[in-house]
Amino acid sequence: MSRKIAPYLLLIPTFLVIGLFIYWPAVYSFNLSFHRRTPFGNRMIFVGWKNFIRLFEWSEYTNTVVVTVSYVALSVSITVILSLLLAMLLNQKIPGVRLYRTFIFAPYAISPAIAGVLWSFLLNPVVGHVNYFLTKTFGLQVEWLTTKPYAFYSIVFATVWKMMPFDVIFYLAGLQSIPDELLESSIIDGASLWKRIRHIIVPLLSPITFYLVIMNIITTMFAAFAIIDVMTKGGPANSTTTMIYRLYLDAFAFQKTGIAAAESVVLFLIMSVVTIFYFLLVEKRVHYQ
């Protein structure tokens, strides 16, 4: 094979796949979002921006946006803060630390769907242990997955549990690259520990934090679909219906092709903003190796 044609041949498989399964659907999606299916035929009529206007006048969809923003903001901030503290604990040279790491990293290898099943079990009002514990200690009996606002908290728990190892792994890698003298921290030395965190650790790790926040936003926007589908199916009363769940319902349960395509386009625009933001802010500054 000559060096002239080699690169083109080498690129064919990649571009075949992304052309057929990324570019084409993207264009298709934009196209569909400006059309509406006729009630009886398979004919598509051009409707301009109507799908988008209907989408944002539809209170159920704007409610979905609010749910998504609160779910993403809550899960991501809890995960990032807990992960940093946990990574600091795990960065110490103390006996057994490798074992603790193994256990704490474990949920990384567990899928979102399985995380959803495990938490459905723990939060189940009859067989679950969380309610048993709450009843015994506080006399509380909560229907976690089927009442507002507990269903929302339930998916946040499962999401934080599933997402945390990823963040801890990155923070730990970041901490290991900071010289030991700067880190010398001690739990019992409360005041100076807090100062170290605020003035040394947080600023030094800020590029990693940026990266993690962006990755966590993407995870909670999309991959967490499985957690929601297994635990609450978007209920009760849509209180856990995020944008991706709404898209799934409109596209596949209710067959609203035009509206669903408009929802895809909205998600795509959000993705673009997040990704551009990531490359502007993070990529230039973070060097993991």
Added chain:
Amino acid sequence: MKMSTKRRINTILSEIILILISFIVMMPVILAITMSLQHPTEVFSYPPKLFPSSFYLGNFPKALQTVNLGRLLLNSLIVAVMITIGKMITGVFAGYAFANFRFKGKRIAFAALFITLFLPAETVMILPLFLIMKKFGWVNTYWALTIPFMASATNTFLMRQHLLTIPKELEEAAMIDGAGPMRYLWRILIPLSLPILAGMSLVNFVYAWNMYLWPLIVTMSDEMKTVQIGVKMLIDAESANNWGIIMAGTLIALAPTLLLFFTVQNLFVKSLVRTGIKG
């Protein structure tokens, strides 16, 4: 002296906190094991048990029957292996093209690939992708589950980045010896890249194994579903009756990736940090 007492207290405190947190994090898995080993008559016993008191194994075969988990595991394995192999081949080829060749249109090709980072096909574009699968007649086949995910910008960029670190003199020497570009890739570059390739494969494998939304949509018949959909089918079928069966099925479903992770944890962690691909 004072310092060392302080340090000792600190160590003990850290140990206690870490043991507690490890326990809390592993709690769902521990309790799943406990529940899976309980006899159907004990499942609703109150208070719920923390550790198994009996060692009943009957829930495992029942879970395998209820949703045909064996078949679903096989499907997940086929899908994850096919996606991993596909992604590695396309990624190595494209990365090699970008790292080692000058050619017309290189910058455009690079930008075209870069844009795909905005467009995760398996989530944002499920609807148009599904309609395309319908046109191809691929709905409910392995093709639909695997082919659309066999190339990714991330793998290509990683491979390119890695190949750029290999000295150019090596390539010149190989060319003088009369080796063509494919021979150089196969004989020199790949053997030099094995640890990176292994790490990338692992991360890709777990990613593919864990896919949920796309298999949910594109598979129709029960024998084409993957194990991730299987656990959801189990919970829908059994949540009113026997959580022992659900947890047995869940443990079967999570065992492959969890055991894989436990055995090669270091490789996982290293390649995860290197790649930054979200699993």
